[in-house]
Amino acid sequence: MDELLLLLGLLSAHLLGDFFLHPLSWINDRLNRHYRSSKLIWHALVHTLLSWLVLFIWEWTFGWGPTFWQPLWLALLLGCSHYVIDLAKSYCPVHTRYFLLDQCLHLTIILLIAMQLSQSWHWLKWCWDWLLTPTHLIVLIAYLLILRPSSVLIALLLRNWTLDVTEGSLPKAGxxxxxxxxxxxxxxxxxxxxxxxxxxxxxxxxxxxxxLTHQKDRRLTEYVMLGTLLSVTISLLLGILTLRLVNGLV
Incomplete structure (x- = not known):
């Protein structure tokens, strides 16, 4: 339980530092000035301070007493890693994939620091054992099938009724x-x-x-309804099949 408290504390510090104590002016300064940005240094220092508070409190309560240096070094390590990751991100286009990659890297470092400090490397084995079960693998396969393979199947089924439905709509919104x-x-x-x-x-x-009804376009309405019903049918059938397989293994 104390290892979980440490991890949750570091995650809370990360969320506060990255989203609540991170003004838009700091973000713009980092994107424009990159390694010359003083605001990027301040951002890394905010993460260092918040992480040190969490690590120091955890050490005081569950660790080896009121030690000062180990939480400080680990907090500095986390702050420096945050600086390097955000600096690299500043050279990347503003895109969802880079945001997700940035957050995954931060969370990975937080997890490694929490496991190192608490000496709880059995978490990795627990996560691996949890994933490598028939039930969870079946669910994972179901979600993979519902994404790209289902899109390809629906496109093939609708190929005889292809219409230009992009006019007046957002690109790739459908x-x-x-x-x-x-x-x-x-x-x-x-x-x-x-x-x-x-x-x-x-x-x-x-x-x-x-x-679509207001557009008085019956062909377009039927095309969209057909695509929706195909999507719903595939999702329901795959979901019910997955549910039956999972229940049969329990």
């Missing part, structure tokens, strides 16, 4: 909506919350089919 729709339907199905599936379809019909 594809993104379909991915989120299938992920949510699969999740609701695995949780056996079929009311959520109905709510999702009702919400989509209000916002999307209503607009």
């Amino acid at each position: 594809h993104a909506i379909g991915l989120l729709e299938r992920i949510l339907i699969l999740t609701f199905t695995l949780l056996e919350q079929f009311a959520g599936v109905g709510f999702l379809l009702a919400a989509k019909s209000v916002f999307r089919f209503g607009d």
